Amino acid sequence: MSLRRDDLASDAFEARILELLPPGYMTFLTPQQRDDSLRATLDEAPEGDVWLFGYGSLMWNPAIHHEEQALCLLRGWHRRFCLWTPLGRGTVERPGLVLGLERGGACKGMAFRIPRAAAEHELRLVWRREMLTGGYVPRWVNLDTADGPVRAVTFVINRAGPRYAGRMCEFETAATIATAEGFLGTCRAYLEESIRALAAHGIRDRHLHRLQHLVSIHPNG
Numbered sequence: 001m002s003l004r005r006d007d008l009a010s011d012a013f014e015a016r017i018l019e020l021l022p023p024g025y026m027t028f029l030t031p032q033q034r035d036d037s038l039r040a041t042l043d044e045a046p047e048g049d050v051w052l053f054g055y056g057s058l059m060w061n062p063a064i065h066h067e068e069q070a071l072c073l074l075r076g077w078h079r080r081f082c083l084w085t086p087l088g089r090g091t092v093e094r095p096g097l098v099l100g101l102e103r104g105g106a107c108k109g110m111a112f113r114i115p116r117a118a119a120e121h122e123l124r125l126v127w128r129r130e131m132l133t134g135g136y137v138p139r140w141v142n143l144d145t146a147d148g149p150v151r152a153v154t155f156v157i158n159r160a161g162p163r164y165a166g167r168m169c170e171f172e173t174a175a176t177i178a179t180a181e182g183f184l185g186t187c188r189a190y191l192e193e194s195i196r197a198l199a200a201h202g203i204r205d206r207h208l209h210r211l212q213h214l215v216s217i218h219p220n221g
Contacts, residue, residue, distance in 0.1 A: 088184030096180030
């Protein structure tokens with residue numbers, strides 16, 4: 001199952017998550033806190049249209065309206081399965097892992113250009129998706145594209161948050177990916193979709209491919 005724009009435009013996505021979690025299991029940001037975070041982020045935006053950088057599910061399912069997308073390189077950050085999720089790709093009993101950005105290295109992904117007039121509306125959908133619990137921190141970063149540098153907003157891991165998985169070894173990470181599943185699907189499908197999205201542009205992420213191999217040889221893979 002893919003996360004749909006209509007789910008984010010309504011309260012359906014958040015309602016589904018609250019329905020699946022035990023009361024008090026996690027602390028959620030209030031709608032006001034999310035709006036304050038979004039407005040504070042937009043206050044730091046450069047002039048003109050707003051760019052959003054996707055490195056995981058945003059690459060293959062952005063669920064927002066945008067005018068343009070561009071392959072790009074982010075320096076100083078790398079993608080890693082470092083955020084526990086008892087939600088869409090896991091359960092309370094068997095949490096899954098999704099991607100976040102960690103310091104160091106570099107990362108190729110997709111940048112989406114959103115017209116300035118629509119930026120607040122479209123990014124509010126993204127905040128409902130990525131900022132429900134504060135597992136991420138919004139951050140402005142510099143991207144290299146074929147047409148030159150771009151300033152974009154993205155989501156880096158919140159290392160101080162309770163869902164931060166730390167630096168697990170690849171074997172532990174693969175074991176989790178091989179066995180976790182939630183109402184949005186399996187962690188394995190999330191990994192494979194991310195690999196396919198990159199491969200469509202001729203990109204091979206060695207870390208993701210190593211995980212894919214380890215998942216394939218896991219007893220439950």
